[in-house]
Amino acid sequence: MEAFLGHxxxxxxxxxxxxxxxxxxxxxxxxxxxLFFFTFIISLLVVVYYKRHRKKAKKxxxxxxxxxxxxxxxxxxxxxxxxxxxxxxxxxxxxxxHKKCHRNTIxxxxxxxxxxxxxxxxxxxxxIYILSELNKYSLKKxxxxxxxxxxxGIRELSQMNxxxxxxxxxxxxxxxxxxxxxxxxxxxxxxxxxGEALNFVNNYKNDFxxxxxxxxxxxxxxxKGPTFEYIDNWLTSQNASINLFALKIVKSYSLIDKKNQIxxxxxxxxxxxxxxxxxxxxxxxxxxxxxxxxxxxxxxDNYFEKRRLLSALKTLDFENFENYILVEQQKLNQQFRYKxxxxxx
Amino acid sequence: MSEKKKIVIAxxxxxxxxxxxxxFEEEGYDVFTASDGERALELIDxxxxxxxxxxxxxxxxxxxxxxxxxxxRNNNTPIIMLSNAGQEEMVLKAFHIGADDFLSxxxxxxxxLIRAKRILK
Numbered sequence: 001m002e003a004f005l006g007h008x009x010x011x012x013x014x015x016x017x018x019x020x021x022x023x024x025x026x027x028x029x030x031x032x033x034x035l036f037f038f039t040f041i042i043s044l045l046v047v048v049y050y051k052r053h054r055k056k057a058k059k060x061x062x063x064x065x066x067x068x069x070x071x072x073x074x075x076x077x078x079x080x081x082x083x084x085x086x087x088x089x090x091x092x093x094x095x096x097x098h099k100k101c102h103r104n105t106i107x108x109x110x111x112x113x114x115x116x117x118x119x120x121x122x123x124x125x126x127x128i129y130i131l132s133e134l135n136k137y138s139l140k141k142x143x144x145x146x147x148x149x150x151x152x153g154i155r156e157l158s159q160m161n162x163x164x165x166x167x168x169x170x171x172x173x174x175x176x177x178x179x180x181x182x183x184x185x186x187x188x189x190x191x192x193x194x195g196e197a198l199n200f201v202n203n204y205k206n207d208f209x210x211x212x213x214x215x216x217x218x219x220x221x222x223x224k225g226p227t228f229e230y231i232d233n234w235l236t237s238q239n240a241s242i243n244l245f246a247l248k249i250v251k252s253y254s255l256i257d258k259k260n261q262i263x264x265x266x267x268x269x270x271x272x273x274x275x276x277x278x279x280x281x282x283x284x285x286x287x288x289x290x291x292x293x294x295x296x297x298x299x300x301d302n303y304f305e306k307r308r309l310l311s312a313l314k315t316l317d318f319e320n321f322e323n324y325i326l327v328e329q330q331k332l333n334q335q336f337r338y339k340x341x342x343x344x345x
Numbered sequence: 346m347s348e349k350k351k352i353v354i355a356x357x358x359x360x361x362x363x364x365x366x367x368x369f370e371e372e373g374y375d376v377f378t379a380s381d382g383e384r385a386l387e388l389i390d391x392x393x394x395x396x397x398x399x400x401x402x403x404x405x406x407x408x409x410x411x412x413x414x415x416x417x418r419n420n421n422t423p424i425i426m427l428s429n430a431g432q433e434e435m436v437l438k439a440f441h442i443g444a445d446d447f448l449s450x451x452x453x454x455x456x457x458l459i460r461a462k463r464i465l466k
Contacts, residue, residue: 065359069359069360069363070363070367072360073360073363073364073367074367076364077364077367077368077371077454109360112358112360112361113358113360113361113364114451115450115451116358116361116427116450116451116452117361117364117450117451117452117453117454118451118452118453119453119454119455121364121453121454122451218429222451
């Protein structure tokens with residue numbers, strides 16, 4: 001052993017002396033190589049540790065899932081004995097809820113099931129959520145500094161119909177500048193209070209983006225008979241994204257009585273609004289839109305938009321305007337030929 | 346003694362899948378479950394079920410593809426689709442290609458049982 005250590009010492013001494021005798025450039029290269037080697041080894045160890053940790057966590061989650069999935073299902077679908085099962089299970093969950101992995105896995109089972117079920121079974125899930133005090137953990141998330149954790153808490157409480165327990169935190173959260181967080185709050189209110197929660201749209205000046213529109217529409221579909229008191233304002237709003245949202249509502253809830261406002265949107269400055277308005281007009285076959293479409297066609301210079309408008313005119317009333325449509329179609333075809341010739345040349 | 350009716354349930358949410366299996370077995374049916382469209386088609390071919398319950402959004406093959414493939418094999422087994430809110434267009438497509446009934450999530454499980462019983466009568 002001593003001989004071996006002595007040998008290593010000799011090698012290190014040799015390397016050290018040679019290193020000192022080298023030029024600065026070579027020394028820098030050597031240091032870089034050694035640093036790179038150590039960084040590589042450390043990164044490799046971190047990746048291996050992280051992978052093993054994730055694998056272990058996944059295994060644990062699966063184990064917990066196997067235990068609690070059947071217990072939760074038996075408890076909620078237990079018929080007359082459901083209440084007893086719920087009480088026993090809630091006490092059981094209370095004992096393990098301090099363990100993060102247990103808590104998260106159980107919460108995910110309850111919330112996913114609640115999204116798919118209604119009536120008694122959904123009520124039973126809500127009871128488990130409250131009796132096992134998992135709602136307290138969702139409330140705790142609202143106090144977290146990270147907005148994504150706050151959103152998680154809002155989603156859980158809103159899904160489990162516990163939005164009232166959020167009231168203490170709501171005022172503070174509504175002062176947030178994080179638009180994503182505000183939207184999540186509005187969504188939660190929409191689920192809880194229905195169409196009334198859409199009042200914010202009246203004075204909304206920012207971009208109501210497509211993703212949020214889809215989320216709101218999805219939530220609206222879950223409500224029974226939502227009313228849209230202010231839809232006239234939305235259809236005449238100066239905010240194009242609000243016009244688009246209003247048109248989506250008109251299309252989904254067949255609000256054909258709003259045809260005058262829809263026709264007016266054919267003149268909108270925003271291309272997407274004009275396109276969507278034409279789609280709605282065609283869907284409901286609003287023949288009163290003919291003059292507006294005709295005037296839009298005549299004053300428009302964009303080839304593709306002209307095509308769209310002409311096709312709409314053709315669909316709405318071909319019989320009475322056959323000659324006009326055919327002549328214009330020929331003009332457009334010629335225009336297209338000139339365009340392609342110019343591009344090719 | 347009459348043979349138990351067979352049902353194939355295709356649903357990717359394991360908790361809902363287990364709940365449906367539990368409730369239908371309680372009602373005396375033989376239940377086979379799949380978490381994706383491909384496995385569902387394998388089960389349908391091997392078990393020859395009397396009823397298929399399929400979610401629309403599933404990995405590998407979605408519900409519409411499953412219905413399409415079943416009907417293209419001249420298999421007329423009744424199919425109940427489970428859809429999410431806002432998937433009305435998908436449901437219409439499903440009816441067009443041969444689905445027999447649909448329920449929108451969140452649904453009442455007893456309603457699904459009643460519909461299944463009515464179809465299996």
